[in-house]
Amino acid sequence: MSNRYVIILAAGKGTRMKSRLYKVLHPVAGKAMVDHVLTQVEKVQPDLIETVIGNGAEKVKALLGDRTKYALQTEQLGTGHAVLQTEDVLGDKDGITLVATGDTPLFTADTFEKLFDFHEKEGAAATILTAHADNPFGYGRIVRNANGDVEKIVEQKDASRSEQEIQEINTGVLCFDNKLLFEELHKVNNDNAQGEYYLPDVISLLKEEGKKVSAYQMADLSESLGVNDRVALSQAEKIMQRRINEAHMRDGVTIVDSDNTYIDVDVEIGNDTVIEPNVKIFGKTSIGSECVIGSGSRISDSEIQDNVEVISSTIESAVMHKGSNIGPNSHLRPKAEIGRDVHIGNFCEIKNAKIGDRTKVGHLTYVGDATLGTDINVGCGVVFVNYDGVKKWHSNIGDHSFIGSNSNIVAPVEMADHSFIAAGSTITKDIPKHAMAIARERQTNKEDFWNRLPLSNSEDWK
Numbered sequence: 170m171s172n173r174y175v176i177i178l179a180a181g182k183g184t185r186m187k188s189r190l191y192k193v194l195h196p197v198a199g200k201a202m203v204d205h206v207l208t209q210v211e212k213v214q215p216d217l218i219e220t221v222i223g224n225g226a227e228k229v230k231a232l233l234g235d236r237t238k239y240a241l242q243t244e245q246l247g248t249g250h251a252v253l254q255t256e257d258v259l260g261d262k263d264g265i266t267l268v269a270t271g272d273t274p275l276f277t278a279d280t281f282e283k284l285f286d287f288h289e290k291e292g293a294a295a296t297i298l299t300a301h302a303d304n305p306f307g308y309g310r311i312v313r314n315a316n317g318d319v320e321k322i323v324e325q326k327d328a329s330r331s332e333q334e335i336q337e338i339n340t341g342v343l344c345f346d347n348k349l350l351f352e353e354l355h356k357v358n359n360d361n362a363q364g365e366y367y368l369p370d371v372i373s374l375l376k377e378e379g380k381k382v383s384a385y386q387m388a389d390l391s392e393s394l395g396v397n398d399r400v401a402l403s404q405a406e407k408i409m410q411r412r413i414n415e416a417h418m419r420d421g422v423t424i425v426d427s428d429n430t431y432i433d434v435d436v437e438i439g440n441d442t443v444i445e446p447n448v449k450i451f452g453k454t455s456i457g458s459e460c461v462i463g464s465g466s467r468i469s470d471s472e473i474q475d476n477v478e479v480i481s482s483t484i485e486s487a488v489m490h491k492g493s494n495i496g497p498n499s500h501l502r503p504k505a506e507i508g509r510d511v512h513i514g515n516f517c518e519i520k521n522a523k524i525g526d527r528t529k530v531g532h533l534t535y536v537g538d539a540t541l542g543t544d545i546n547v548g549c550g551v552v553f554v555n556y557d558g559v560k561k562w563h564s565n566i567g568d569h570s571f572i573g574s575n576s577n578i579v580a581p582v583e584m585a586d587h588s589f590i591a592a593g594s595t596i597t598k599d600i601p602k603h604a605m606a607i608a609r610e611r612q613t614n615k616e617d618f619w620n621r622l623p624l625s626n627s628e629d630w631k
């Protein structure tokens with residue numbers, strides 16, 4: 170097998186996106202488009218990967234790191250010019266080079282591999298990956314001669330009326346004999362509607378020199394969708410989402426309404442978990458087996474272990490251990506760690522806090538900057554008062570303790586195991602083992618208060 174190289178073109182600005190974010194950095198299912206392309210390319214294990222960067226070069230580099238080599242294209246003079254920037258590194262190498270673009274996030278490694286294999290088997294100088302498009306607008310068209318052989322690729326803006334009718338398109342992925350590629354690139358001119366050096370012009374040059382050009386038509390057009398604007402971005406998102414959801418369903422996850430379930434590409438989900446409609450799961454989240462993720466939940470960068478139930482809640486950078494549950498309408502913020510079989514009920518917010526096994530935080534409670542032990546009962550409306558306006562303070566609550574409803578725990582407080590707080594207390598001091606703290610005004614009843622009111626003799630008041 171010949172050596173295999175891949176060039177990813179990612180230097181363009183993406184004017185049609187009308188965005189401050191460079192085009193190839195726009196995410197699809199939570200991953201930048203160019204990262205999708207690179208991830209699939211990596212699976213093919215080529216001998217060398219080089220990415221051409223220009224607009225947003227530093228950002229692209231920061232994202233992709235040392236997974237690829239880089240060539241800088243300081244001026245965006247076209248896709249042919251872009252490929253030429255890799256000549257220093259690649260120019261004199263024997264082998265096959267596949268060129269892909271950073272704005273086609275849906276291609277799979279399987280397709281790249283097939284194209285390499287087909288090209289090698291054909292012994293072609295170049296092979297174009299083509300597809301049939303019902304609406305080919307915007308793509309380069311494959312012009313074939315009377316024998317059906319590929320003649321050239323013509324860009325949308327350069328296409329004659331009859332060429333515009335052609336529905337076979339250039340997917341933007343092409344394979345070349347590496348040395349021939351660079352030889353021909355030097356002959357490409359910019360005499361066209363956009364004044365650019367087009368990579369596809371290498372095809373007609375090779376043809377003129379009698380070299381063999383092949384085309385490999387893929388069955389599934391959706392893979393080759395090129396994202397130039399937000400309409401296509403949304404289409405790519407839909408297709409990617411369907412692919413992700415189907416993969417989870419095949420792995421044993423129940424997704425009740427796949428059209429309305431949004432799962433990022435790197436999310437992991439165990440089997441027999443049920444995802445109800447209108448759920449979003451982002452980033453590096455893992456969800457265990459036999460969980461229920463209820464409608465309206467939003468989970469990002471979190472670890473949800475087996476048998477967890479999440480009902481209409483938001484979870485960010487948090488951990489929920491086995492058998493715990495939350496919701497409806499609660500919020501786990503970063504560094505919340507919920508122990509085994511813990512119950513977090515409704516309208517609770519938990520931030521930078523550890524909740525020990527089997528503890529219950531049922532209703533309308535804020536726990537911020539605290540460590541709670543096991544088997545604790547937290548009443549309704551408890552507030553961990555963690556902030557004094559300058560600094561955040563931490564409180565520790567011992568195992569088997571009881572916090573009465575509507576209590577404030579003004580941090581820092583140490584509450585020992587098996588201790589109690591009476592309802593309505595504002596706690597500012599530590600509580601020793603087995604004690605009950607009560608910190609509120611004692612109730613007094615003002616007798617005959619009613620008689621002292623000025624209106625008490627009027628008819629209405631009697």
Ligand code: UD1
Nearest residue numbers: 178179180181245246247248251270271308309340341395
């Ligand atoms: C390109 C192809 C077209 C094909 C389509 C498939 C050319 C001339 N046209 O058109 O035949 O049907 O892709 O999606 O190749 N880029 C650079 N430097 C440049 C110009 C572009 O790095 O100077 C990069 C862009 O960042 C982008 C890719 O090359 O990732 C393609 O450029 P784009 O302008 O999107 O080309 P299309 O008009 O889509």
Ligand code: CA
Nearest residue numbers: 272395396397
């Ligand atoms: Ca494009």
